[in-house]
Amino acid sequence: MIEGIFLLLGSNLGDKKKLLNSACSIINSELGPIMGRSSLYETAAWGKTDQPAFLNQVIEVNSALSAAEVLKCINNIESRLGRVRTEKWGARIIDIDILYYGHEIIETENLTIPHPGIPDRRFTLAPLVEIAPDFIHPVLRKTNTELLARCSDKLEVNIIES
Template sequence: MKNKVYIALGSNIEPRIHYLDEAIAELKKHAEINLTQSSAIYETVPVGYTAQSDFLNMVIEVETTLRAVDLLDVCQSVEQELGRKREIKWGPRTIDLDILLYNQESIVSEHLIVPHPNMHERAFVMVPLAEINPDAYIPTRNMTVDAVLYKIPEDEIKGVVPWQTTNGEEE
């Protein structure tokens, strides 16, 4: 069975765009993962631990025959391969891959909670997710992505800025 999954990607260690590109390339290499959509790339200020560089964030949609826990293993191996270190909670990272939604399922296990437990509070997740599927359903909120996004404060949404390279052209 093909499962529709949304994954958030973030990086704030240079070269940020390289880490996003490499993570997507690694996921696409997997025989049981098919990338179907990707959002634009957005630049955002850090949340939680703020003494760090700005992030590049995006969301991708994939179809996979993998179980959620197996997809988590793939995502964590990609993070590890790209040098992710977990030293400071919410700290700098080469790449962060978070499973946001897995079909319309609610999953709670020792290693994985889906829908992602904080996604509804994070404009840097909800803006790119709404870009690719505003009608996706978040079962733990009993709302669509668009409805959740509507509840996020306007100033937080304005902080999710389409990323442009230094020469002014969007990547």
């Protein structure tokens, strides 16, 4: 069982809160038990900014699945919840990213862990710090708290529900 698998969930279309809750329910039953959940955060869109604000949440999961199997599982969950991939950083009904897979460093054609965007995205770091402030990024050797303090992203990230 791998502990400390951190996933970022996001949605900016439809009933965002319901979609995040549905994703969590499926993850808990098919991937492994959810050990921690951040508050819900609202953030302006990052990358492609002419779209609705996102609701984001970070969860911590324990799973017996390999990182590749976790990726396959979350892609399947996204599809089941209605995600259709059309454009990079475009609006989406659900998005699930693997941030950390324990303390492993993985570089394959389809998967890079830790997620390369972690240090540059406040909407990822704020909820990560809430549930895992002292978790050490295995490549950068900094805690999530240290990464957030150094993050240059100035997008506003607001807790909307604890």
